[in-house]
Every structure is written in C-alpha cells, then in structure tokens.
Amino acid sequence: MxxxxxxxxxxxxxxxxxxxxxxxxxxxxxxxxxxxxxxxxxxxxxxxxxxxxxxxxxxxxxxxxxxxxxxxxxxxxxxxxxxxxxxxxxxxxxxxxxxxxxxxxxxxxxxxxxGALMALLEERKKKLAAEGLFDDSRKKPLPFMPRVIGVVTSPTGAVIRDIIHRISDRFPVHVMVWPVRVQGETTGDEVSNAVAGFNALPGEGPLPRPDLLIVARGGGSLEDLWGFNDEAVVRAVAASDIPVISAVGHETDWTLIDLAADRRAPTPTGAAEMAVPVRAELEASLARLSARLKGAISREGDRKRQALRALSRALPSPDQLLALPRRRFDEAAGRLGRALTAATQRKRIAFNSLRLSPATLERRLIEARRRTAASGERLPGVFLSLVRAQRTRFDRDAARVSPMALNQRIAYWRDRLSQARRRADTQVDILLKQGHASADQAMRLARSLSHEGVLERGFALVRGPDDLPLKRAVDIQPGLELQIQFADGVARAVAASDGRKAVAATKKSKPPNDGPKGQGSLF
Incomplete structure (x- = not known):
C-alpha cells in the first residue's frame, strides 16, 4: 500500500x-x-x-x-x-x-x-627593481651556438613541441626538458626549482649541463600567468649562471620573469629562434667567406707577383753589380806588382844596413839565457800545478770507482745470472716434459698404426721364402714354404694346393653367412 x-x-x-x-x-x-x-x-x-x-x-x-x-x-x-x-x-x-x-x-x-593583482604586481616590481634584479648590467649575453638547451615548461603542451620543431628546423641541438606545471599555486616553486636544478648540474656528469635555458608558457590571463610573477622565480632567474630566455605568454603579455631574464622573447617560437642560429645561413656565410678568402689570397698573390716584377725591373743587372768590384780588383792587381818591387827594395836596404858583430850576438845570447832562466824558474811551479790538478782528477775518479760500487754491480749481475740460470733450468724441464709427452704420443700413434696391433685382433701375416708378405692367394704355389706370423709367434707351413684354383673355387662357391667377407689375411 x-x-x-x-x-x-x-x-x-x-x-x-x-x-x-x-x-x-x-x-x-x-x-x-x-x-x-x-x-x-x-x-x-x-x-x-x-x-x-x-x-x-x-x-x-x-x-x-x-x-x-x-x-x-x-x-x-x-x-x-x-x-x-x-x-x-x-x-x-x-x-x-x-x-x-x-x-x-x-x-x-x-x-x-x-586592480588588486596589478597593485600587488607593481609593488613587487618596485621592490625587486630596487634590489637591482632588473638591471641591464646583470644580464648575460646568450651563447652564439649552444650545445645543450634546457627548457622549463609543461611536457604535454604545444609550447615544447613548437620549441623543438623550431630548433630542429634551424640548428638541431640537444634539448633537455624539465617538466613543471605552468599554471596553479605550485608554478612558482616548480619553475624556481627547475632553474636552480639546471644550474646545479655538474659539467662532466651523466646529464650534460645546459648552455642556455628557456622558460616558456603559452598565453593566458593575468591569473594564469601569475606563477611567473612569483618572487622566488624572479630571484632564481636573476641568480642563474646560465643565460635565461623568458618566453611566457604572447607578445602583449608581460611578467616579472621577463624583466629578470637575460632576454625576453615575444613567443616560445621566438625564444627558439633567439637560442640557435640558422644552420643553412651559417653554411652559406661560411661558403661566402671561404670564397672571399680564396679571392683575397688570389688577389694578394697577383699583387705580390706584380710587385716582384716591378722590383726585378728596378734592380741592376749582374754585370752592373760586378762592374765596380771588378774595377777595384784590376786596380789592386796593378798596384800589387809595384808594391812587391818597392817592398823588396826596402827589405834589401834594411838588410844591407844591418851590421852583425860579436857584441850584438853576445847581447842576443844574454837575452836568450835570461828568458831561459826565467822559464826554468817558472817550470817547477807549473809542474806542481799540473801534478795537483792530475791528483785531484785522479781522486775524483777513484771516488767514483769504489770497491763498494763494484761489489754492488757484481752482486747485481750475480743475481741476474742466478735468475737466468733458474729460468733456464725451468725452461729445460718444461722442454723435456713436452718432449716426453710428444714422444709418448708418437709411440701410441705408432703402436696403433703398427701391424702388430692388427695381429692382436686375430689376423695373421703370411710371408714367402724370401720373407716378403704375400698379399694375394694367386701368388701361392703347391709346395711353397710359408711363414705365418701370429701375435704370439711365427709358424711354418707348406702350401698344399695352387692359389689360383683356390681363388676360382672361392668365386664359384657362396660365401658363408657367419663371418665377415674376405677375412683371412691381413693383406
């Protein structure tokens, strides 16, 4: 109900x-x-x-x-x-x-x-500006060609795809992404930690340290971009040792991070264009400079060549250069004959004027005796000096050649000889063991290949009167003396029938089924 x-x-x-x-x-x-x-x-x-x-x-x-x-x-x-x-x-x-x-x-x-947010933003801007965080003197130049670029942005948005695509088109480099939330209450802490984390990477670690940072986000309202006005973010960007490009919002948007960054980009794509040059343009510039260098070298070579030709025309000929020395030589040669004649005459006059007398000879003998006596007086001192010098050199050499040094060298070479003897004994033992092993192996091989091993398995070797092996039955004639060698000895026998008839009979008869075919003789 x-x-x-x-x-x-x-x-x-x-x-x-x-x-x-x-x-x-x-x-x-x-x-x-x-x-x-x-x-x-x-x-x-x-x-x-x-x-x-x-x-x-x-x-x-x-x-x-x-x-x-x-x-x-x-x-x-x-x-x-x-x-x-x-x-x-x-x-x-x-x-x-x-x-x-x-x-x-x-x-x-x-x-x-x-508005309240704008008033707060202006107050924070004035405070940070007073601390000098926005001064141009703090801003660092961007590297011309960075090897690694660090990007602080959301990994799922279109911003990172635009940056990577633009960098790949212009100049492909290694891009490292630090994922952060670009909107919300935690944006400021995450972005500041990302900038500090990139700066804390070691230069030679498993992860390369970026040469340039890009902090990027798409457009939005003032509330959406408020996290990039956070004081911690501004201080982290200002304290970064790595140059930072700010690419937050569109061209009409602005945040405090734009003022603290080393460069502001109107869009994330613009930040990628600021970060790397165009590879094709660099290659074209390099080719252009190379062509200019080749042209300059060619023109310089032509100019030097022309200057050399001009200088060569200005230089005198070899005949002109040698004309004056040749004339001076001819004049000196002409004067030489006359000078010899005049000198001979002067010498003859001086010789004729020289008077040789006993007194002159005696004076010269006295002078010679005086010089000889002086030399004799200096001779003992010089001799003693030479002896002392030789003794000093001998003492120095004797100090170097001491019995202790000789004993040490003898002991060293004796130790080396003992080591060599021990190594030689060891090597001889090793060679003997190897030789014994090789000989044993060869004996085993010879034993396995010898006919005696075959005789041990039940076979017999038949020899004729000439002690040669008989390999076929047709070689046996009636009354032929045979030597049959077994494994344990030799037995003598006489052939009772002709070997040719035995072969024919064997071919006609059916072979028995209880044994191997044709077994009877080793050969």
Whole structure:
C-alpha cells in the first residue's frame, strides 16, 4: 500500500526538459537582475573577438563573473576595459544555457581604480627593481651556438613541441626538458626549482649541463600567468649562471620573469629562434667567406707577383753589380806588382844596413839565457800545478770507482745470472716434459698404426721364402714354404694346393653367412 502511494506521488511531479529548465532560470535571473552595477577587476581581456564582441571576466578576491560586451555596444564605449584594471560595469545579468553559466551583458564601463593583482604586481616590481634584479648590467649575453638547451615548461603542451620543431628546423641541438606545471599555486616553486636544478648540474656528469635555458608558457590571463610573477622565480632567474630566455605568454603579455631574464622573447617560437642560429645561413656565410678568402689570397698573390716584377725591373743587372768590384780588383792587381818591387827594395836596404858583430850576438845570447832562466824558474811551479790538478782528477775518479760500487754491480749481475740460470733450468724441464709427452704420443700413434696391433685382433701375416708378405692367394704355389706370423709367434707351413684354383673355387662357391667377407689375411 505504501509503495503504491509513493509511486503515485512521484508520478504527480511535473517533468521539465533541460531547455525548459534553462529558459526558466534565464527568465528568473533577467527579471530579478534587470539592471545592475558590478565592481570588479578585469581578467582575461584580449580585446575584441573577430566577431567584434569582447569576452572577459570580472573578479574580486572571492568570486568570478563572466562578462560580455556585444559589438554594437563595444564600438560606442568611451572607455575600453584593460587587463587588471578595476572597473564598474553597468548591465544586466543573464544566463548562457549552452554551458549552464551566468554572465553580465555590459552596457557601459567606467574605471574604478587599479586592480588588486596589478597593485600587488607593481609593488613587487618596485621592490625587486630596487634590489637591482632588473638591471641591464646583470644580464648575460646568450651563447652564439649552444650545445645543450634546457627548457622549463609543461611536457604535454604545444609550447615544447613548437620549441623543438623550431630548433630542429634551424640548428638541431640537444634539448633537455624539465617538466613543471605552468599554471596553479605550485608554478612558482616548480619553475624556481627547475632553474636552480639546471644550474646545479655538474659539467662532466651523466646529464650534460645546459648552455642556455628557456622558460616558456603559452598565453593566458593575468591569473594564469601569475606563477611567473612569483618572487622566488624572479630571484632564481636573476641568480642563474646560465643565460635565461623568458618566453611566457604572447607578445602583449608581460611578467616579472621577463624583466629578470637575460632576454625576453615575444613567443616560445621566438625564444627558439633567439637560442640557435640558422644552420643553412651559417653554411652559406661560411661558403661566402671561404670564397672571399680564396679571392683575397688570389688577389694578394697577383699583387705580390706584380710587385716582384716591378722590383726585378728596378734592380741592376749582374754585370752592373760586378762592374765596380771588378774595377777595384784590376786596380789592386796593378798596384800589387809595384808594391812587391818597392817592398823588396826596402827589405834589401834594411838588410844591407844591418851590421852583425860579436857584441850584438853576445847581447842576443844574454837575452836568450835570461828568458831561459826565467822559464826554468817558472817550470817547477807549473809542474806542481799540473801534478795537483792530475791528483785531484785522479781522486775524483777513484771516488767514483769504489770497491763498494763494484761489489754492488757484481752482486747485481750475480743475481741476474742466478735468475737466468733458474729460468733456464725451468725452461729445460718444461722442454723435456713436452718432449716426453710428444714422444709418448708418437709411440701410441705408432703402436696403433703398427701391424702388430692388427695381429692382436686375430689376423695373421703370411710371408714367402724370401720373407716378403704375400698379399694375394694367386701368388701361392703347391709346395711353397710359408711363414705365418701370429701375435704370439711365427709358424711354418707348406702350401698344399695352387692359389689360383683356390681363388676360382672361392668365386664359384657362396660365401658363408657367419663371418665377415674376405677375412683371412691381413693383406
């Protein structure tokens, strides 16, 4: 009974479609809030859409309200909204059934002062600027051709794909990605840790240390990019030893990291273009410079060659160079004969004027004796000096050649001789063992190949009177003396029949089945 009543009560409830509910809500909101004035901060404003309408949001510290300005109203506004600006918007509230949202349709806009986020941003900007974090003197030049580029961005977005694609097109290098969240409360800490982590990599570790960093993110509202205004991010970028390119947002967006970075790029693709040069352009420039160098070398060679020809024309000929020396030689040769004649005459006059007398000879003998006596007096001293020098040299040589040194050398060579003797004995033992092993192996091989081993297996060797082996039965004649050698001795026998008849009989008869065919003689 209760179940039936509950079913009847549920069946009496009116049913609405989704469109009816959305329309009812729309009418209710528009009737209750037909004309309102709302104060809030502009967020997500990007100017008018391609259709001419403008879409953005108004927010305060606790709520967010979607806003729209239709094209007809936007063209008549005296004051246009700006990102982060606090405004007073007049219009009516309505709903958008397509996404179950409510929004304000603005009819007029008037400024109400700077927004809270913009005020905070300006205050933080002034504080960090006062510390010198935005000074141009702190900014480092970008490397012309980095080998490794570190990228701090989201690994799943289109930004990293655009950067890698652009770098691959221009100049392929090694790209390392440090994944971070580029929106949310943890963005500041993750980005600052990523920049510090890249700087902490060792130069010779398993991971290469980047030569350049790119901090990148796509466009968004001021709230979406707020993580890149974090003070920790700005300080990490300013303290980075690796040059940093900031590529956050679009060209119209700006954050504090743009001011602290060494270079700001309008877009992530622009950052990739700043990071690496165009390889094709470098190759073309190199080819152009190479051609210029070859041309310059060729022109310099031609210029030097022409200068050499000019100098060679200015130089005198060999005959002209030798003419003056040749003339001086001829004049000296002419004077030489006359000078010899004059010198001979002077010598003859001097000789004739020389008078030889006993007194002159005696004076010369006395002078010679005096020089000899002086030399004799100096001779003992010189001799003693030579003896002392020889004794000093002998003592020095004797000190070097001492019995101790000789004994040490004798002991050293005796030890070397003993070691050589021990090695020789060891080597002889090894060679003897190898020789014994080879001889044993050869004996075993000879024993296995000898006919005596075959005799041990039950065979016999038949020899004739001449002690030669008989290999065929046809060689045996009646009455032939035979020597049959077994493994344990030799027996003598006489052939009773002709070997040719035995062979013929053997061919006619059927061979027995109880033994191997043809077994009887070793040969």
């Amino acid at each position: 209760n179940t039936s009543r509950q079913a009847d009560s549920q069946s009496n409830v009116a049913e609405f479609s989704v469109s009816e509910i959305s329309g009812a809500l729309k009418r209710t909101v528009e009737d209750a809030f037909g004309h309102v004035r709302v104060r809030g901060e502009v967020s997500g404003y990007r100017g008018p859409h391609s259709s001419g309408h403008a879409y953005f949001a108004l927010k305060d510290d606790r709520a967010r309200l979607e806003a729209v300005i239709w094209r007809g109203v936007f063209s008549k506004l005296k004051f246009l909204p700006q990102e982060g600006l606090e405004i007073i918007a007049t219009g009516k509230l309505t709903t958008y059934p397509g996404s179950s949202k409510y929004q304000i349709v603005i009819d007029s806009v008037e400024p109400a002062g700077a």
